[in-house]
Amino acid sequence: MRILMMVAPEEHYMVASVHKALDHKREARPLLGILSVTTYLKNRRPDIVIKFIDCRAEELSFEDVSSKVKEFQPDLVGLTCLTFNYYDTLRVARLVKSIRPETKVCIGGWHVTLYPKETLSQNAVDFVVIGEGEKTFLELVNALSAHKIPNDVHGLAYKSDGELFVNTEQLKEGVIGTANFTGMVTPIIPISKEVDTVSSFVTINDSRPLDKKLDEIDFPDFNLVNIGKYSHILDSDFNITIPIESSRGCPFACTFCDIRRTRFRYRSPELIVDELERWSKAGINSFFFVDDNITVNKQRAIILFDEIYKRNLNIEFKVSSRVDRLDDEVMESMKRAGVSRVSVGIESSKQKYLDYMQKEITVEQIEDCLARANKTQLPVFAFMMIGLPGQTKEEMFDELKFLKRNKVDYASFSIMTVYPKTELHKICLDNGDIEIDPWQAFAENPVPEIQAPYVNGNYSPEQLKNIQLELTRKFYFSPRILYKRVCEVNSLKAFVSRAKLALRFLGIDSIKRKII
Numbered sequence: 001m002r003i004l005m006m007v008a009p010e011e012h013y014m015v016a017s018v019h020k021a022l023d024h025k026r027e028a029r030p031l032l033g034i035l036s037v038t039t040y041l042k043n044r045r046p047d048i049v050i051k052f053i054d055c056r057a058e059e060l061s062f063e064d065v066s067s068k069v070k071e072f073q074p075d076l077v078g079l080t081c082l083t084f085n086y087y088d089t090l091r092v093a094r095l096v097k098s099i100r101p102e103t104k105v106c107i108g109g110w111h112v113t114l115y116p117k118e119t120l121s122q123n124a125v126d127f128v129v130i131g132e133g134e135k136t137f138l139e140l141v142n143a144l145s146a147h148k149i150p151n152d153v154h155g156l157a158y159k160s161d162g163e164l165f166v167n168t169e170q171l172k173e174g175v176i177g178t179a180n181f182t183g184m185v186t187p188i189i190p191i192s193k194e195v196d197t198v199s200s201f202v203t204i205n206d207s208r209p210l211d212k213k214l215d216e217i218d219f220p221d222f223n224l225v226n227i228g229k230y231s232h233i234l235d236s237d238f239n240i241t242i243p244i245e246s247s248r249g250c251p252f253a254c255t256f257c258d259i260r261r262t263r264f265r266y267r268s269p270e271l272i273v274d275e276l277e278r279w280s281k282a283g284i285n286s287f288f289f290v291d292d293n294i295t296v297n298k299q300r301a302i303i304l305f306d307e308i309y310k311r312n313l314n315i316e317f318k319v320s321s322r323v324d325r326l327d328d329e330v331m332e333s334m335k336r337a338g339v340s341r342v343s344v345g346i347e348s349s350k351q352k353y354l355d356y357m358q359k360e361i362t363v364e365q366i367e368d369c370l371a372r373a374n375k376t377q378l379p380v381f382a383f384m385m386i387g388l389p390g391q392t393k394e395e396m397f398d399e400l401k402f403l404k405r406n407k408v409d410y411a412s413f414s415i416m417t418v419y420p421k422t423e424l425h426k427i428c429l430d431n432g433d434i435e436i437d438p439w440q441a442f443a444e445n446p447v448p449e450i451q452a453p454y455v456n457g458n459y460s461p462e463q464l465k466n467i468q469l470e471l472t473r474k475f476y477f478s479p480r481i482l483y484k485r486v487c488e489v490n491s492l493k494a495f496v497s498r499a500k501l502a503l504r505f506l507g508i509d510s511i512k513r514k515i516i
């Protein structure tokens with residue numbers, strides 16, 4: 001059996017919470033989800049020929065995909081999909097089928113987890129993996145290579161003889177809190193031009209509990225990708241940064257977030273540090289923890305950071321947390337271990353907006369946390385939110401003063417965006433802020449360009465994006481921040497990249513492109 005795992009080329013870029021000039025190519029990280037699924041499979045089925053291509057990082061086009069498929073002749077293609085690359089992912093699926101109709105196509109990732117039925121309604125898709133994919137994909141491959149119908153593979157949705165089956169392994173386990181499956185056999189109505197004309201049915205099997213610990217899941221094998229192709233615009237020396245996952249899930253309730261109220265599970269600290277040590281011995285000393293909230297369990301986090309410190313690895317790494325999970329003890333252990341940046345969702349300096357988002361924190365807690373981070377000399381990246389319901393331009397600009405007053409080192413200003421099937425999405429549909437659900441329409445009938453819905457009410461999407469750009473420029477071009485960033489530049493490569501970023505922020509590179 002020959003399996004091709006792929007990240008689709010990025011041709012259509014959906015504008016969500018970040019202006020294109022700020023977001024596009026700002027951050028190229030190896031995608032842990034599909035890498036993790038591939039590694040898990042590779043380690044258990046060495047008999048299978050597996051190829052991995054990240055078209056985004058390799059800057060491959062759809063024509064390149066065609067050649068690769070013709071050359072490799074895969075029996076199964078695995079694709080990863082967020083809502084933002086659904087359109088391009090489906091294009092790859094259709095391309096594969098047009099070249100080799102007998103090849104099976106399986107898609108996993110957040111978007112299809114939220115919309116399995118709609119995704120399977122597309123002709124070119126044979127299987128959808130719902131939620132975490134390592135075990136489900138292995139079982140699917142085992143079934144296919146044994147020529148069996150994968151009807152006992154939990155977490156899998158598929159078409160078979162014109163029928164559509166959904167095995168909802170993880171739906172009831174809180175991986176996606178918005179699941180509304182009932183356990184009954186439910187006919188679904190054809191929904192788009194792409195839909196199969198045969199009648200389709202959904203079958204739901206019993207759910208299977210998620211593993212409490214993540215230790216059974218192998219760390220992704222980065223030898224599958226060309227690691228030199230990835231970088232982050234804010235990485236100080238533009239050395240290779242490896243993403244690493246120490247936990248999954250977050251019990252908090254922020255309404256805009258998909259991870260809201262999902263069960264927190266983690267890897268053993270020793271195994272995580274073994275992995276860091278392995279990479280540091282190979283010459284890599286920069287890491288980015290993708291955990292939604294690494295300090296959900298403070299004791300576990302301290303054990304992890306202390307273990308890193310004890311092993312004297314001489315590494316630096318970035319983490320994400322919440323202001324209410326960062327007490328002095330946690331911050332000191334972070335600092336000792338080598339945390340170079342801690343990202344926190346501050347979102348707003350106004351209590352009414354924090355409450356609206358159900359952040360469950362107060363402005364006082366934020367200020368206290370920032371003061372202590374300063375004392376510990378722990379650089380903070382503040383995730384700020386603008387475009388909140390009814391928020392005025394003045395209020396948005398007030399956030400700059402707040403960040404300056406609290407000596408914040410890095411910040412981004414996302415426009416509040418209603419992401420699919422989040423609590424915010426539900427609220428907006430219930431109270432009529434959104435009359436026709438754009439995400440449902442997109443899931444059923446994806447179009448190349450779509451503007452994700454905003455909630456502000458005072459300003460148009462264009463105006464909000466301009467405010468966002470202005471805020472970002474004002475923040476990063478303030479003398480205080482400029483000085484800090486210049487001090488960080490320690491190589492020519494870093495200087496050139498920073499200069500390019502600065503030009504992009506100022507809109508100068510787009511003017512140059514227009515002239516050319």
Ligand code: B12
Pocket residue numbers: 016017018023027029030031032033034036037078079080081082083084085106107108109110111129131132133134137245249256257258259290291292414419420
């Ligand atoms: C790190 C991260 C980023 C990084 C890297 C992106 C990346 N895709 O890794 C950066 C900072 C660049 C980023 C950017 C954005 N992100 Co982001 N990000 C994350 C985060 C925190 C972790 C991703 C991760 O590595 N998870 C760990 C891996 C192991 O899990 P996984 O990716 O889900 O993969 C598992 C399954 O999905 C499945 N699976 C995945 N692919 C495949 C493929 C196959 C074949 C199979 C079988 C299974 C399978 O199996 C995997 C293993 O169990 C997630 C939240 C989260 N916890 O997932 C948000 C998340 C994915 N991001 C999100 C959003 C909204 C964004 C942005 C739009 C934000 C913005 N500023 O505009 C941009 C979009 C960028 C883009 N153009 O795609 C949303 C996505 C919602 C959606 N409907 O698609 C999430 C879920 C967070 C949220 N807001 O709720 N993000």
Ligand code: SF4
Pocket residue numbers: 250251252253254257258259260261292293322345
């Ligand atoms: S704390 Fe972070 S990960 Fe948890 S629900 Fe809020 S935004 Fe999502």
